[in-house]
Amino acid sequence: MITRRKKVMRRIHGAMFKLPLMITCEAFEDFILAYLDGELKGKQKFIFEMHLGVCRECRDYLRAYKSSMELTKATLTNSENALPETVPEDLVQAVLAARGQV
Amino acid sequence: MTLANSPEQSVSSAELPDGSDQSIESFVRSHTGWMLSLAKRILRDDSDAEDAVQTAFANIFKNLQAFDGRSTAKTWMHRIVVNQALMTLRKRRPQSEEEIDELLPVFDANGCRIEDDWANPETPEGLLQRTQTRSHVARLIDALPDSHRIVLILRDIEELSTADVAEQLNITEANVKVRLHRARAALKKLLEPLMRGDAL
Numbered sequence: 001m002i003t004r005r006k007k008v009m010r011r012i013h014g015a016m017f018k019l020p021l022m023i024t025c026e027a028f029e030d031f032i033l034a035y036l037d038g039e040l041k042g043k044q045k046f047i048f049e050m051h052l053g054v055c056r057e058c059r060d061y062l063r064a065y066k067s068s069m070e071l072t073k074a075t076l077t078n079s080e081n082a083l084p085e086t087v088p089e090d091l092v093q094a095v096l097a098a099r100g101q102v
Numbered sequence: 103m104t105l106a107n108s109p110e111q112s113v114s115s116a117e118l119p120d121g122s123d124q125s126i127e128s129f130v131r132s133h134t135g136w137m138l139s140l141a142k143r144i145l146r147d148d149s150d151a152e153d154a155v156q157t158a159f160a161n162i163f164k165n166l167q168a169f170d171g172r173s174t175a176k177t178w179m180h181r182i183v184v185n186q187a188l189m190t191l192r193k194r195r196p197q198s199e200e201e202i203d204e205l206l207p208v209f210d211a212n213g214c215r216i217e218d219d220w221a222n223p224e225t226p227e228g229l230l231q232r233t234q235t236r237s238h239v240a241r242l243i244d245a246l247p248d249s250h251r252i253v254l255i256l257r258d259i260e261e262l263s264t265a266d267v268a269e270q271l272n273i274t275e276a277n278v279k280v281r282l283h284r285a286r287a288a289l290k291k292l293l294e295p296l297m298r299g300d301a302l
Contacts, residue, residue: 014212024213033283060220061207061290067297068290069258070226075239076143076259087134091152095130095159 013055023051028058032065118166118175130159137183143255144187146244151187158186184256184270191248202247205288223297235296242292250285257282 017024028051034040035048052059119125137158141151161182169178208216229235243251256267257278264282268275 010210010212010214010216013214014210017213024209025215026209026213029207029209029215029287033279055215057215057217061215061217064220064223064294064297065286065290067223067226068293069286071229071235071239071293071296072243072254072289073258074226074230075236075243076255087131088138088152091138091155092127092130092134094152095134095156096127098156098160099126099163 016054017051021047021050022054023047025051025055025058028052028055032062036066118169126163133179134159137179140180140183140260141187143259144184144252145190150190154186154190155183158183161186180260181270184260188252188270191252194248202250202284202288205291206284207287220298222299224299229296238296239293243289245292246285246288250281250288253278253281254285254289258286 014024016022028048031040031044031048035045040048052062119129134155137155138151141154141158142148145151145154158179162179165182169175173181210216243254246254252271253267256262256270257264262270264275264278268278271278273281
């Protein structure tokens with residue numbers, strides 16, 4: 001549920017984001033990938049980080065976005081999805097048997 | 103290029119089989135593990151993954167003489183496995199692409215983010231200490247549409263470059279970037295209950 005305080009804060013932010021060198025959260029969203037890839041330089045990086053400094057919602061969002069990436073990586077590289085403990089012998093035999101038949 | 107989950111980060115062409123039965127068996131035993139893991143990650147089905155690996159090996163043997171050494175043998179083999187798994191995936195019935203939209207960030211009329219407060223989020227380190235976390239996260243990753251899930255796996259897990267992913271999926275680099283960001287954003291939304299401490 002959206003509180004009255006949040007609505008007021010968003011209205012203030014909305015006005016603030018129209019100032020020079022400020023961007024909206026929607027514009028900030030478009031630069032997240034480039035920022036995390038280290039592709040933002042100079043003025044673009046400055047503007048991105050300035051928004052990050054003044055917008056708590058985007059700070060929280062980016063933190064959760066990065067945590068989610070970390071959980072994803074840890075899940076897919078350290079589980080049964082990672083290297084199997086044993087290589088299925090029937091698969092090895094099937095590969096060897098089929099050799100040269102394609 | 104770094105490839106995930108491989109004991110050998112590269113395979114020199116000297117390690118490719120020389121044609122003898124012994125070298126071929128050794129080669130197959132050395133590489134089946136990571137190839138199967140890669141295929142499973144893409145296909146989410148053990149049987150389809152085994153079929154993809156078998157066909158990938160057949161293609162590797164068939165094209166062994168044509169391997170030109172312009173990339174490492176591991177990169178070349180990785181590409182063959184991914185291609186084979188993608189071909190299998192394309193034969194399946196396509197999923198609706200609309201389902202990801204409702205998981206994307208929301209903004210008000212002023213372009214301000216609408217985001218619930220994050221009071222005391224759980225850290226990834228803390229969450230990963232719990233035994234159920236990985237299986238829960240794996241289920242949520244599987245819930246993403248294939249077109250976005252595959253880009254996420256190839257970029258964030260297999261650590262292929264944007265250009266390599268674009269080439270393998272036959273889409274533009276800009277499209278890879280859009281899909282990757284949308285996949286990450288959707289996954290963040292799906293993982294929110296877990297990270298807020300409301301799940302498990």
